[in-house]
Amino acid sequence: MMKIKVCKCRGAAEGFNPYMVFAFVLTLGLFIIFSAGSCEAADGGQQSSGTLITLKEAYRQAVLGHENVEIAGAEVSIARDGVRKADSEFLPDLTALGQYQKFSSKKTVSGFLLQPDSSKSFDLLLSQPLFKGGASWNGRRAAVLSVKKSNEGLKAAGESIMRNTALASFNVLKAEREVEIEKASLARSTERREVAAARFEVGVTTRTDLLRAESELAGAEAALITAKTSLRNAKNIFRRFVPVTGEVSLKDPRITADFSTSSEELIQSAYKNRLDLSESALEREIASAGVKSARAGFLPSLRLDGTYSRRERNPTTSFLLKESISATLVLTYPLFEGGLRVAEYNEAKTKLRIEGLRLRALKKDIIVQVRQAYNDVQEKEALIKSLERQLSFARENYKMVFEQFKSGVATNVDVTDANTELLRADRSLMNARFDLELAVVELQYATGTLHNEI
Numbered sequence: 307m308m309k310i311k312v313c314k315c316r317g318a319a320e321g322f323n324p325y326m327v328f329a330f331v332l333t334l335g336l337f338i339i340f341s342a343g344s345c346e347a348a349d350g351g352q353q354s355s356g357t358l359i360t361l362k363e364a365y366r367q368a369v370l371g372h373e374n375v376e377i378a379g380a381e382v383s384i385a386r387d388g389v390r391k392a393d394s395e396f397l398p399d400l401t402a403l404g405q406y407q408k409f410s411s412k413k414t415v416s417g418f419l420l421q422p423d424s425s426k427s428f429d430l431l432l433s434q435p436l437f438k439g440g441a442s443w444n445g446r447r448a449a450v451l452s453v454k455k456s457n458e459g460l461k462a463a464g465e466s467i468m469r470n471t472a473l474a475s476f477n478v479l480k481a482e483r484e485v486e487i488e489k490a491s492l493a494r495s496t497e498r499r500e501v502a503a504a505r506f507e508v509g510v511t512t513r514t515d516l517l518r519a520e521s522e523l524a525g526a527e528a529a530l531i532t533a534k535t536s537l538r539n540a541k542n543i544f545r546r547f548v549p550v551t552g553e554v555s556l557k558d559p560r561i562t563a564d565f566s567t568s569s570e571e572l573i574q575s576a577y578k579n580r581l582d583l584s585e586s587a588l589e590r591e592i593a594s595a596g597v598k599s600a601r602a603g604f605l606p607s608l609r610l611d612g613t614y615s616r617r618e619r620n621p622t623t624s625f626l627l628k629e630s631i632s633a634t635l636v637l638t639y640p641l642f643e644g645g646l647r648v649a650e651y652n653e654a655k656t657k658l659r660i661e662g663l664r665l666r667a668l669k670k671d672i673i674v675q676v677r678q679a680y681n682d683v684q685e686k687e688a689l690i691k692s693l694e695r696q697l698s699f700a701r702e703n704y705k706m707v708f709e710q711f712k713s714g715v716a717t718n719v720d721v722t723d724a725n726t727e728l729l730r731a732d733r734s735l736m737n738a739r740f741d742l743e744l745a746v747v748e749l750q751y752a753t754g755t756l757h758n759e760i
Contacts, residue, residue: 357550361475361559365760368471368547369464378456378463385449385456392446398434403427412621422619432612439602448595455588462581465757467547472747474544476740478556481537483736488530491729494704495519495526498721501712515718522722561743563687569680572753576672579754586668590661593654600654603647606639672752679749686742693735700724700731 359367369375405427413421435442502519505511541554548554567575577583611634619626640647707724710716750756 357552358555358557359548359550360557361472361561362759364471364475364544364548364556365468367549368467369760371549372463372467372547374463374467375460378460382453382456382460385453388449388452389446392442392449395435395438395442395445398432401431401433403429403431419621422621424620426618428616430614434610434612435607436610437606437608439605439607441599441602444595444599444602448592448599451588451592451595455585455592458581458584458588461757462585464760465581465751468756468759469747469751471544471547472744474540474547475556476744478537478540478544478554479558480736480740481533481540482556483740484733485530485533485537487729487732487736488526488533490732491725492523492526492530494708494725495523498708498711498718498725499523502718505714510714511718518718518722522725559743561746563683563742563746565684565687569677572680572749573673573676575755576676576753577669580672581754581757583665583668583672583754586661586665590658590665593658593661597651597654597658600647600651603640603650606637608638609636610634611636675752676749679745679752682745683742683749686738686745690735690738690742693731693738697728697731697735700728704728 407425409421409423409425411421412419412423499516499519499522502511502516506513506516544554544556613630613632613634615630615632617626617628704721704724704727707716707720711718711721747756750759
């Protein structure tokens with residue numbers, strides 16, 4: 307007969323201490339919590355390692371690095387060269403001429419040498435314009451105005467880049483918020499699918515409701531994929547203006563609207579600050595200088611010519627004048643040039659009239675642009691308040707319908723409709739908020755104050 311000997315284990319039964327077990331569990335739990343916190347901190351550090359850019363910093367980098375700004379800067383250099391060209395009209399022209407001739411044979415008549423074997427000559431010509439009817443002065447004035455216009459064009463190019471950068475920035479912020487909205491929608495769809503599966507397992511609902519929940523979940527996943535792709539595309543467009551590498555994160559500038567200034571005051575501000583209006587006014591002044599230059603063609607011109615000449619012949623002729631210096635005062639008055647001067651004068655006057663019409667049209671366009679931008683800001687400001695209430699109601703409605711769905715009172719269709727309404731309200735509020743900030747930027751652009759942001 308087999309005997310079984312039972313041994314008592316001191317650590318297992320006799321030495322059992324519940325307090326030691328509790329301390330061990332507590333220590334293990336704290337270790338897990340702190341480990342998870344460390345992982346989250348590490349993940350957070352990786353996310354924050356991306357470049358965080360404010361809107362003003364994006365403005366600065368975009369203006370410094372864009373090709374259009376460099377092109378506008380090159381046009382300023384060309385305009386300055388035009389001033390130097392205009393200054394050259396007031397300075398004398400100095401020309402040196404040298405000549406060597408070899409003849410076939412020398413020729414004499416009655417003992418006088420008429421043609422030598424060879425000859426050398428050197429001439430130094432100096433021509434100083436004294437009067438051109440004012441054409442030179444008006445040409446220089448037009449060149450100086452062109453420099454001012456080019457400088458305004460350089461600022462306008464930067465402001466246009468700033469406007470496009472703001473649009474790209476807000477598109478990135480919109481896309482990031484859209485991803486958050488779709489993630490929340492996916493979480494709700496997953497929860498609905500789990501409830502539908504649980505109800506189907508207990509036989510409360512049909513397989514049709516479960517398939518509908520599966521379909522909505524797949525649709526939410528597809529919408530999230532599309533939103534993430536849109537975010538990547540938006541960031542690529544943003545990098546076209548702001549040269550950053552790696553992951554980029556934008557800080558919402560939270561631009562607020564200021565309605566302390568009326569639209570009429572903003573229009574007057576636009577008249578003072580709009581760069582394109584300044585360019586148009588300068589273009590009109592350049593055209594006016596062109597009319598005066600064309601009118602100078604009907605007046606006589608006066609110049610002073612000086613000549614130094616030196617001649618050498620081998621052998622020397624009898625009446626050779628080796629060296630001479632002379633000065634000539636030349637007055638020129640064109641009597642007939644086939645109607646060229648009249649055509650140029652009429653063309654210059656037409657250009658002046660065209661620039662005047664463009665300036666007047668631009669002023670009218672500015673009035674429309676400022677008022678439209680001002681109205682857009684007011685509309686978005688008022689719209690946000692309504693959309694905030696709509697989103698609050700949509701969230702409460704979805705919460706109630708979903709609780710009813712879990713209890714079997716509401717159908718899957720009711721939950722889908724409530725979720726659709728919540729998505730619509732969330733997107734509408736998101737678009738309105740960013741559209742308000744973009745509308746403020748558009749108002750700054752319309753009033754000509756956007757370039758003051760950097």
